[in-house]
Amino acid sequence: MMTANSGIHLVKTPDIVSRARGVLLHEADEIRHLADRIGTAFEAAVHMILACKGRVVVTGMGKSGHIGGKIAATLASTGTPAFFMHPAEASHGDLGMITSEDVVIALSNSGESDEIINILPAIRRIGARVLSITGSEDSTLSRESEVHLSAAVSHEACPLGLAPTASTTAALAIGDALALCVLDLREFTAEDFARSHPGGSLGRRLLVRIKDVMRTGAAVPQIDQHASIQEAITQISLKGMGFTAIVDHAQRPIGIFTDGDLRRLFMQGKNNPQASIDTVMNKQPYLLETNQMAVEAVNMMEQHKINGFLAVDAQGQLVGAFNMHDLLKAKVV
Structure with missing residues:
Protein backbone atom coordinates (compact mmCIF):
# COMPACT_ATOMS: atom_id res chain seq x y z
CA MET A 1 0.00 0.00 0.00
CA THR A 189 -1.29 -7.59 -54.51
CA ALA A 190 -3.11 -8.82 -51.42
CA GLU A 191 -2.45 -12.38 -52.57
CA ASP A 192 1.27 -11.60 -52.84
CA PHE A 193 1.13 -10.29 -49.28
CA ALA A 194 -0.65 -13.43 -48.11
CA ARG A 195 2.07 -15.66 -49.57
CA SER A 196 4.57 -14.18 -47.13
CA HIS A 197 2.05 -14.41 -44.26
CA PRO A 198 0.73 -17.99 -44.53
CA GLY A 199 0.44 -18.33 -40.77
CA GLY A 200 -1.63 -15.20 -40.27
CA SER A 201 -5.36 -14.68 -40.59
CA LEU A 202 -4.93 -12.72 -43.82
CA GLY A 203 -2.82 -15.50 -45.29
CA ARG A 204 -5.49 -18.05 -44.53
CA ARG A 205 -8.22 -15.86 -45.96
CA LEU A 206 -6.36 -15.22 -49.19
CA LEU A 207 -4.66 -18.56 -49.79
CA VAL A 208 -7.29 -21.12 -48.81
CA ARG A 209 -9.38 -22.36 -51.72
CA ILE A 210 -12.77 -24.03 -51.86
CA LYS A 211 -11.15 -27.43 -52.45
CA ASP A 212 -9.28 -27.00 -49.16
CA VAL A 213 -12.44 -26.62 -47.03
CA MET A 214 -15.14 -28.60 -48.83
CA ARG A 215 -16.40 -32.03 -47.85
CA THR A 216 -16.20 -34.67 -50.58
CA GLY A 217 -17.36 -38.15 -51.51
CA ALA A 218 -19.91 -39.79 -49.23
CA ALA A 219 -19.87 -36.77 -46.91
CA VAL A 220 -21.62 -34.63 -49.52
CA PRO A 221 -25.43 -34.56 -49.00
CA GLN A 222 -27.18 -35.17 -52.32
CA ILE A 223 -30.30 -36.75 -53.78
CA ASP A 224 -31.75 -37.36 -57.21
CA GLN A 225 -34.16 -34.79 -58.64
CA HIS A 226 -36.97 -37.36 -58.49
CA ALA A 227 -36.45 -38.11 -54.80
CA SER A 228 -39.04 -37.25 -52.17
CA ILE A 229 -39.01 -34.65 -49.42
CA GLN A 230 -38.60 -37.54 -46.97
CA GLU A 231 -35.38 -38.60 -48.69
CA ALA A 232 -34.16 -35.01 -48.52
CA ILE A 233 -34.85 -34.93 -44.77
CA THR A 234 -32.91 -38.17 -44.36
CA GLN A 235 -29.88 -36.75 -46.21
CA ILE A 236 -29.95 -33.54 -44.18
CA SER A 237 -30.09 -35.55 -40.95
CA LEU A 238 -27.40 -38.07 -41.93
CA LYS A 239 -24.84 -35.62 -43.32
CA GLY A 240 -25.38 -32.90 -40.71
CA MET A 241 -24.73 -29.93 -42.98
CA GLY A 242 -28.19 -28.35 -42.81
CA PHE A 243 -28.93 -28.87 -46.49
CA THR A 244 -28.81 -31.32 -49.37
CA ALA A 245 -28.00 -30.88 -53.03
CA ILE A 246 -30.39 -32.06 -55.74
CA VAL A 247 -28.63 -33.35 -58.84
CA ASP A 248 -29.70 -34.41 -62.32
CA HIS A 249 -28.69 -37.59 -64.16
CA ALA A 250 -25.31 -36.03 -65.11
CA GLN A 251 -24.46 -35.22 -61.48
CA ARG A 252 -25.01 -31.52 -62.05
CA PRO A 253 -26.63 -29.65 -59.13
CA ILE A 254 -30.01 -28.24 -60.14
CA GLY A 255 -31.26 -27.28 -56.71
CA ILE A 256 -30.72 -27.18 -52.96
CA PHE A 257 -33.03 -27.90 -50.04
CA THR A 258 -32.22 -26.67 -46.53
CA ASP A 259 -33.59 -27.30 -43.05
CA GLY A 260 -34.89 -23.72 -43.25
CA ASP A 261 -36.86 -24.62 -46.37
CA LEU A 262 -38.32 -27.58 -44.46
CA ARG A 263 -39.47 -25.41 -41.58
CA ARG A 264 -41.11 -22.97 -43.94
CA LEU A 265 -43.00 -25.82 -45.66
CA PHE A 266 -44.44 -26.99 -42.36
CA MET A 267 -45.39 -23.44 -41.40
CA GLN A 268 -47.30 -23.22 -44.70
CA GLY A 269 -49.06 -26.52 -44.02
CA LYS A 270 -47.25 -28.28 -46.88
CA ASN A 271 -46.15 -31.31 -44.90
CA ASN A 272 -46.47 -34.16 -47.40
CA PRO A 273 -43.15 -36.04 -47.02
CA GLN A 274 -43.82 -38.07 -50.17
CA ALA A 275 -44.03 -35.04 -52.46
CA SER A 276 -41.26 -34.75 -55.06
CA ILE A 277 -38.33 -32.61 -53.99
CA ASP A 278 -38.20 -30.81 -57.33
CA THR A 279 -41.52 -29.13 -56.51
CA VAL A 280 -40.18 -27.40 -53.38
CA MET A 281 -36.39 -27.10 -53.82
CA ASN A 282 -34.56 -23.83 -54.39
CA LYS A 283 -33.74 -24.00 -58.09
CA GLN A 284 -30.96 -21.40 -57.92
CA PRO A 285 -28.28 -22.80 -55.59
CA TYR A 286 -25.09 -20.84 -55.10
CA LEU A 287 -22.28 -22.74 -56.83
CA LEU A 288 -18.55 -22.23 -56.50
CA GLU A 289 -15.72 -23.89 -58.39
CA THR A 290 -13.11 -25.78 -56.40
CA ASN A 291 -10.25 -23.41 -57.32
CA GLN A 292 -12.05 -20.28 -56.20
CA MET A 293 -10.86 -18.62 -52.99
CA ALA A 294 -12.72 -19.56 -49.82
CA VAL A 295 -12.96 -15.89 -48.90
CA GLU A 296 -15.34 -15.45 -51.86
CA ALA A 297 -17.76 -17.78 -50.11
CA VAL A 298 -17.47 -15.71 -46.93
CA ASN A 299 -18.37 -12.57 -48.85
CA MET A 300 -21.34 -14.29 -50.49
CA MET A 301 -22.54 -15.64 -47.15
CA GLU A 302 -22.54 -12.14 -45.69
CA GLN A 303 -24.20 -10.65 -48.75
CA HIS A 304 -26.94 -13.24 -49.29
CA LYS A 305 -27.41 -14.45 -45.68
CA ILE A 306 -26.82 -18.10 -46.54
CA ASN A 307 -24.92 -20.82 -44.73
CA GLY A 308 -24.09 -23.51 -47.29
CA PHE A 309 -22.54 -23.87 -50.73
CA LEU A 310 -22.16 -26.52 -53.37
CA ALA A 311 -18.80 -26.96 -55.09
CA VAL A 312 -18.54 -27.99 -58.74
CA ASP A 313 -15.72 -28.94 -61.10
CA ALA A 314 -14.96 -27.40 -64.50
CA GLN A 315 -17.73 -29.54 -66.08
CA GLY A 316 -20.30 -28.28 -63.58
CA GLN A 317 -20.59 -31.60 -61.74
CA LEU A 318 -21.10 -31.67 -57.98
CA VAL A 319 -17.84 -32.61 -56.23
CA GLY A 320 -18.18 -31.07 -52.79
CA ALA A 321 -20.13 -29.06 -50.25
CA PHE A 322 -19.28 -26.88 -47.27
CA ASN A 323 -20.90 -24.58 -44.75
CA MET A 324 -19.95 -21.92 -42.22
CA HIS A 325 -18.61 -24.51 -39.78
CA ASP A 326 -16.10 -25.70 -42.40
CA LEU A 327 -14.92 -22.14 -42.98
CA LEU A 328 -14.57 -21.56 -39.26
CA LYS A 329 -12.62 -24.79 -38.89
CA ALA A 330 -10.23 -23.66 -41.63
CA LYS A 331 -9.96 -20.26 -39.84
CA VAL A 332 -11.04 -18.42 -42.98
CA VAL A 333 -13.72 -16.60 -40.99
Whole structure:
Protein backbone atom coordinates (compact mmCIF):
# COMPACT_ATOMS: atom_id res chain seq x y z
CA MET A 1 0.00 0.00 0.00
CA MET A 2 1.30 3.47 -0.85
CA THR A 3 1.30 6.00 1.96
CA ALA A 4 1.86 9.72 2.14
CA ASN A 5 5.47 9.01 3.10
CA SER A 6 6.16 6.39 0.43
CA GLY A 7 7.96 8.83 -1.80
CA ILE A 8 5.66 8.01 -4.74
CA HIS A 9 3.68 10.90 -6.15
CA LEU A 10 0.42 10.04 -7.85
CA VAL A 11 -0.51 12.04 -10.94
CA LYS A 12 -4.13 12.97 -11.31
CA THR A 13 -5.94 11.11 -14.09
CA PRO A 14 -6.94 14.29 -16.01
CA ASP A 15 -3.25 15.29 -16.11
CA ILE A 16 -2.30 11.86 -17.50
CA VAL A 17 -4.95 12.08 -20.20
CA SER A 18 -3.93 15.61 -21.13
CA ARG A 19 -0.27 14.65 -21.29
CA ALA A 20 -0.97 11.59 -23.44
CA ARG A 21 -3.05 13.64 -25.86
CA GLY A 22 -0.27 16.19 -26.05
CA VAL A 23 2.30 13.55 -26.97
CA LEU A 24 0.11 12.07 -29.70
CA LEU A 25 -0.83 15.46 -31.16
CA HIS A 26 2.80 16.60 -31.16
CA GLU A 27 3.99 13.49 -32.98
CA ALA A 28 1.10 13.79 -35.46
CA ASP A 29 2.09 17.42 -36.14
CA GLU A 30 5.70 16.42 -36.74
CA ILE A 31 4.61 13.81 -39.30
CA ARG A 32 2.39 16.38 -41.02
CA HIS A 33 5.35 18.74 -41.33
CA LEU A 34 7.42 15.83 -42.59
CA ALA A 35 4.87 15.17 -45.34
CA ASP A 36 5.30 18.74 -46.60
CA ARG A 37 9.02 18.10 -47.12
CA ILE A 38 8.64 14.98 -49.28
CA GLY A 39 10.06 15.65 -52.73
CA THR A 40 12.58 14.56 -55.34
CA ALA A 41 14.92 12.92 -52.82
CA PHE A 42 12.12 10.62 -51.74
CA GLU A 43 11.40 9.73 -55.38
CA ALA A 44 15.09 8.93 -55.86
CA ALA A 45 15.01 6.70 -52.77
CA VAL A 46 12.01 4.75 -54.06
CA HIS A 47 13.63 4.21 -57.46
CA MET A 48 16.87 3.15 -55.77
CA ILE A 49 15.00 0.40 -53.90
CA LEU A 50 13.07 -0.61 -57.02
CA ALA A 51 16.30 -0.91 -59.00
CA CYS A 52 17.98 -3.00 -56.30
CA LYS A 53 18.88 -6.44 -57.70
CA GLY A 54 19.99 -7.72 -54.32
CA ARG A 55 18.47 -7.05 -50.93
CA VAL A 56 17.80 -4.00 -48.82
CA VAL A 57 20.02 -4.01 -45.72
CA VAL A 58 18.71 -1.75 -42.95
CA THR A 59 21.03 -0.65 -40.16
CA GLY A 60 20.80 1.62 -37.15
CA MET A 61 22.07 1.91 -33.59
CA GLY A 62 20.01 2.13 -30.41
CA LYS A 63 16.43 3.30 -30.88
CA SER A 64 17.15 3.88 -34.57
CA GLY A 65 18.07 0.21 -34.76
CA HIS A 66 14.69 -0.81 -33.37
CA ILE A 67 13.00 1.37 -35.99
CA GLY A 68 15.29 -0.08 -38.66
CA GLY A 69 14.25 -3.60 -37.72
CA LYS A 70 10.61 -2.71 -38.22
CA ILE A 71 11.33 -1.01 -41.56
CA ALA A 72 13.20 -4.10 -42.77
CA ALA A 73 10.28 -6.31 -41.71
CA THR A 74 7.77 -4.08 -43.49
CA LEU A 75 9.82 -4.08 -46.70
CA ALA A 76 10.22 -7.87 -46.59
CA SER A 77 6.49 -8.44 -46.08
CA THR A 78 5.55 -6.15 -48.96
CA GLY A 79 7.67 -7.67 -51.69
CA THR A 80 11.16 -6.24 -51.12
CA PRO A 81 13.73 -8.73 -49.78
CA ALA A 82 15.23 -7.00 -46.74
CA PHE A 83 16.90 -7.70 -43.41
CA PHE A 84 18.33 -5.78 -40.46
CA MET A 85 22.07 -5.67 -39.79
CA HIS A 86 23.37 -4.42 -36.44
CA PRO A 87 26.10 -1.85 -37.19
CA ALA A 88 28.27 -2.90 -34.23
CA GLU A 89 28.25 -6.51 -35.43
CA ALA A 90 28.90 -5.42 -39.03
CA SER A 91 32.55 -4.61 -38.34
CA HIS A 92 32.99 -8.04 -36.75
CA GLY A 93 31.97 -10.08 -39.76
CA ASP A 94 28.38 -9.22 -40.60
CA LEU A 95 29.50 -6.97 -43.46
CA GLY A 96 29.92 -10.25 -45.32
CA MET A 97 26.13 -10.30 -45.68
CA ILE A 98 26.27 -7.24 -47.96
CA THR A 99 26.89 -7.55 -51.71
CA SER A 100 27.49 -5.04 -54.48
CA GLU A 101 23.87 -5.46 -55.61
CA ASP A 102 22.40 -4.39 -52.28
CA VAL A 103 21.03 -1.10 -51.00
CA VAL A 104 21.89 -0.10 -47.44
CA ILE A 105 19.40 2.06 -45.56
CA ALA A 106 21.21 3.67 -42.62
CA LEU A 107 19.26 5.35 -39.81
CA SER A 108 20.72 7.81 -37.31
CA ASN A 109 18.96 10.81 -35.82
CA SER A 110 22.20 12.74 -35.37
CA GLY A 111 23.77 11.35 -38.50
CA GLU A 112 26.97 10.93 -36.50
CA SER A 113 26.61 7.45 -34.97
CA ASP A 114 30.17 6.10 -34.79
CA GLU A 115 29.11 2.50 -35.40
CA ILE A 116 27.57 3.48 -38.75
CA ILE A 117 30.15 6.06 -39.83
CA ASN A 118 32.93 3.52 -39.24
CA ILE A 119 31.46 0.96 -41.65
CA LEU A 120 30.60 3.39 -44.48
CA PRO A 121 34.05 3.03 -46.19
CA ALA A 122 33.70 -0.76 -46.17
CA ILE A 123 30.20 -0.54 -47.61
CA ARG A 124 31.46 1.71 -50.40
CA ARG A 125 34.30 -0.72 -51.16
CA ILE A 126 31.77 -3.54 -51.45
CA GLY A 127 29.84 -1.42 -53.97
CA ALA A 128 26.46 -1.28 -52.23
CA ARG A 129 24.43 1.91 -52.55
CA VAL A 130 23.65 3.91 -49.41
CA LEU A 131 20.39 5.63 -48.53
CA SER A 132 20.30 7.48 -45.20
CA ILE A 133 17.47 8.68 -42.99
CA THR A 134 18.64 11.21 -40.41
CA GLY A 135 17.40 14.14 -38.38
CA SER A 136 20.24 16.34 -39.60
CA GLU A 137 20.65 17.61 -43.14
CA ASP A 138 24.28 18.56 -42.41
CA SER A 139 25.81 15.42 -40.95
CA THR A 140 28.50 12.96 -41.90
CA LEU A 141 26.01 10.25 -42.76
CA SER A 142 23.82 12.52 -44.88
CA ARG A 143 26.84 13.81 -46.82
CA GLU A 144 28.28 10.34 -47.37
CA SER A 145 25.01 8.87 -48.70
CA GLU A 146 23.94 8.68 -52.31
CA VAL A 147 20.42 9.68 -51.28
CA HIS A 148 19.42 11.32 -48.01
CA LEU A 149 15.95 11.63 -46.48
CA SER A 150 15.31 14.06 -43.67
CA ALA A 151 13.42 12.87 -40.61
CA ALA A 152 14.11 16.10 -38.69
CA VAL A 153 11.63 17.18 -36.02
CA SER A 154 11.35 20.48 -34.16
CA HIS A 155 11.69 18.77 -30.78
CA GLU A 156 11.05 15.44 -29.11
CA ALA A 157 7.80 14.67 -27.32
CA CYS A 158 9.89 13.84 -24.24
CA PRO A 159 9.62 16.78 -21.76
CA LEU A 160 13.36 16.48 -21.12
CA GLY A 161 14.10 16.54 -24.84
CA LEU A 162 16.20 13.42 -24.40
CA ALA A 163 14.23 10.22 -25.13
CA PRO A 164 13.87 9.56 -28.87
CA THR A 165 10.12 9.89 -29.44
CA ALA A 166 8.97 12.20 -32.22
CA SER A 167 12.21 11.55 -34.12
CA THR A 168 11.78 7.77 -34.11
CA THR A 169 8.12 8.15 -35.09
CA ALA A 170 9.19 10.32 -38.03
CA ALA A 171 11.81 7.80 -39.17
CA LEU A 172 9.30 4.96 -38.88
CA ALA A 173 6.74 6.90 -40.92
CA ILE A 174 9.31 7.54 -43.67
CA GLY A 175 10.10 3.82 -43.74
CA ASP A 176 6.41 2.98 -44.08
CA ALA A 177 6.04 5.52 -46.88
CA LEU A 178 9.03 4.03 -48.72
CA ALA A 179 7.71 0.47 -48.39
CA LEU A 180 4.22 1.34 -49.55
CA CYS A 181 5.34 3.45 -52.50
CA VAL A 182 7.56 0.57 -53.63
CA LEU A 183 4.63 -1.81 -53.10
CA ASP A 184 2.45 0.32 -55.40
CA LEU A 185 5.06 0.47 -58.15
CA ARG A 186 5.66 -3.28 -57.93
CA GLU A 187 1.89 -3.79 -58.28
CA PHE A 188 2.10 -5.98 -55.19
CA THR A 189 -1.29 -7.59 -54.51
CA ALA A 190 -3.11 -8.82 -51.42
CA GLU A 191 -2.45 -12.38 -52.57
CA ASP A 192 1.27 -11.60 -52.84
CA PHE A 193 1.13 -10.29 -49.28
CA ALA A 194 -0.65 -13.43 -48.11
CA ARG A 195 2.07 -15.66 -49.57
CA SER A 196 4.57 -14.18 -47.13
CA HIS A 197 2.05 -14.41 -44.26
CA PRO A 198 0.73 -17.99 -44.53
CA GLY A 199 0.44 -18.33 -40.77
CA GLY A 200 -1.63 -15.20 -40.27
CA SER A 201 -5.36 -14.68 -40.59
CA LEU A 202 -4.93 -12.72 -43.82
CA GLY A 203 -2.82 -15.50 -45.29
CA ARG A 204 -5.49 -18.05 -44.53
CA ARG A 205 -8.22 -15.86 -45.96
CA LEU A 206 -6.36 -15.22 -49.19
CA LEU A 207 -4.66 -18.56 -49.79
CA VAL A 208 -7.29 -21.12 -48.81
CA ARG A 209 -9.38 -22.36 -51.72
CA ILE A 210 -12.77 -24.03 -51.86
CA LYS A 211 -11.15 -27.43 -52.45
CA ASP A 212 -9.28 -27.00 -49.16
CA VAL A 213 -12.44 -26.62 -47.03
CA MET A 214 -15.14 -28.60 -48.83
CA ARG A 215 -16.40 -32.03 -47.85
CA THR A 216 -16.20 -34.67 -50.58
CA GLY A 217 -17.36 -38.15 -51.51
CA ALA A 218 -19.91 -39.79 -49.23
CA ALA A 219 -19.87 -36.77 -46.91
CA VAL A 220 -21.62 -34.63 -49.52
CA PRO A 221 -25.43 -34.56 -49.00
CA GLN A 222 -27.18 -35.17 -52.32
CA ILE A 223 -30.30 -36.75 -53.78
CA ASP A 224 -31.75 -37.36 -57.21
CA GLN A 225 -34.16 -34.79 -58.64
CA HIS A 226 -36.97 -37.36 -58.49
CA ALA A 227 -36.45 -38.11 -54.80
CA SER A 228 -39.04 -37.25 -52.17
CA ILE A 229 -39.01 -34.65 -49.42
CA GLN A 230 -38.60 -37.54 -46.97
CA GLU A 231 -35.38 -38.60 -48.69
CA ALA A 232 -34.16 -35.01 -48.52
CA ILE A 233 -34.85 -34.93 -44.77
CA THR A 234 -32.91 -38.17 -44.36
CA GLN A 235 -29.88 -36.75 -46.21
CA ILE A 236 -29.95 -33.54 -44.18
CA SER A 237 -30.09 -35.55 -40.95
CA LEU A 238 -27.40 -38.07 -41.93
CA LYS A 239 -24.84 -35.62 -43.32
CA GLY A 240 -25.38 -32.90 -40.71
CA MET A 241 -24.73 -29.93 -42.98
CA GLY A 242 -28.19 -28.35 -42.81
CA PHE A 243 -28.93 -28.87 -46.49
CA THR A 244 -28.81 -31.32 -49.37
CA ALA A 245 -28.00 -30.88 -53.03
CA ILE A 246 -30.39 -32.06 -55.74
CA VAL A 247 -28.63 -33.35 -58.84
CA ASP A 248 -29.70 -34.41 -62.32
CA HIS A 249 -28.69 -37.59 -64.16
CA ALA A 250 -25.31 -36.03 -65.11
CA GLN A 251 -24.46 -35.22 -61.48
CA ARG A 252 -25.01 -31.52 -62.05
CA PRO A 253 -26.63 -29.65 -59.13
CA ILE A 254 -30.01 -28.24 -60.14
CA GLY A 255 -31.26 -27.28 -56.71
CA ILE A 256 -30.72 -27.18 -52.96
CA PHE A 257 -33.03 -27.90 -50.04
CA THR A 258 -32.22 -26.67 -46.53
CA ASP A 259 -33.59 -27.30 -43.05
CA GLY A 260 -34.89 -23.72 -43.25
CA ASP A 261 -36.86 -24.62 -46.37
CA LEU A 262 -38.32 -27.58 -44.46
CA ARG A 263 -39.47 -25.41 -41.58
CA ARG A 264 -41.11 -22.97 -43.94
CA LEU A 265 -43.00 -25.82 -45.66
CA PHE A 266 -44.44 -26.99 -42.36
CA MET A 267 -45.39 -23.44 -41.40
CA GLN A 268 -47.30 -23.22 -44.70
CA GLY A 269 -49.06 -26.52 -44.02
CA LYS A 270 -47.25 -28.28 -46.88
CA ASN A 271 -46.15 -31.31 -44.90
CA ASN A 272 -46.47 -34.16 -47.40
CA PRO A 273 -43.15 -36.04 -47.02
CA GLN A 274 -43.82 -38.07 -50.17
CA ALA A 275 -44.03 -35.04 -52.46
CA SER A 276 -41.26 -34.75 -55.06
CA ILE A 277 -38.33 -32.61 -53.99
CA ASP A 278 -38.20 -30.81 -57.33
CA THR A 279 -41.52 -29.13 -56.51
CA VAL A 280 -40.18 -27.40 -53.38
CA MET A 281 -36.39 -27.10 -53.82
CA ASN A 282 -34.56 -23.83 -54.39
CA LYS A 283 -33.74 -24.00 -58.09
CA GLN A 284 -30.96 -21.40 -57.92
CA PRO A 285 -28.28 -22.80 -55.59
CA TYR A 286 -25.09 -20.84 -55.10
CA LEU A 287 -22.28 -22.74 -56.83
CA LEU A 288 -18.55 -22.23 -56.50
CA GLU A 289 -15.72 -23.89 -58.39
CA THR A 290 -13.11 -25.78 -56.40
CA ASN A 291 -10.25 -23.41 -57.32
CA GLN A 292 -12.05 -20.28 -56.20
CA MET A 293 -10.86 -18.62 -52.99
CA ALA A 294 -12.72 -19.56 -49.82
CA VAL A 295 -12.96 -15.89 -48.90
CA GLU A 296 -15.34 -15.45 -51.86
CA ALA A 297 -17.76 -17.78 -50.11
CA VAL A 298 -17.47 -15.71 -46.93
CA ASN A 299 -18.37 -12.57 -48.85
CA MET A 300 -21.34 -14.29 -50.49
CA MET A 301 -22.54 -15.64 -47.15
CA GLU A 302 -22.54 -12.14 -45.69
CA GLN A 303 -24.20 -10.65 -48.75
CA HIS A 304 -26.94 -13.24 -49.29
CA LYS A 305 -27.41 -14.45 -45.68
CA ILE A 306 -26.82 -18.10 -46.54
CA ASN A 307 -24.92 -20.82 -44.73
CA GLY A 308 -24.09 -23.51 -47.29
CA PHE A 309 -22.54 -23.87 -50.73
CA LEU A 310 -22.16 -26.52 -53.37
CA ALA A 311 -18.80 -26.96 -55.09
CA VAL A 312 -18.54 -27.99 -58.74
CA ASP A 313 -15.72 -28.94 -61.10
CA ALA A 314 -14.96 -27.40 -64.50
CA GLN A 315 -17.73 -29.54 -66.08
CA GLY A 316 -20.30 -28.28 -63.58
CA GLN A 317 -20.59 -31.60 -61.74
CA LEU A 318 -21.10 -31.67 -57.98
CA VAL A 319 -17.84 -32.61 -56.23
CA GLY A 320 -18.18 -31.07 -52.79
CA ALA A 321 -20.13 -29.06 -50.25
CA PHE A 322 -19.28 -26.88 -47.27
CA ASN A 323 -20.90 -24.58 -44.75
CA MET A 324 -19.95 -21.92 -42.22
CA HIS A 325 -18.61 -24.51 -39.78
CA ASP A 326 -16.10 -25.70 -42.40
CA LEU A 327 -14.92 -22.14 -42.98
CA LEU A 328 -14.57 -21.56 -39.26
CA LYS A 329 -12.62 -24.79 -38.89
CA ALA A 330 -10.23 -23.66 -41.63
CA LYS A 331 -9.96 -20.26 -39.84
CA VAL A 332 -11.04 -18.42 -42.98
CA VAL A 333 -13.72 -16.60 -40.99
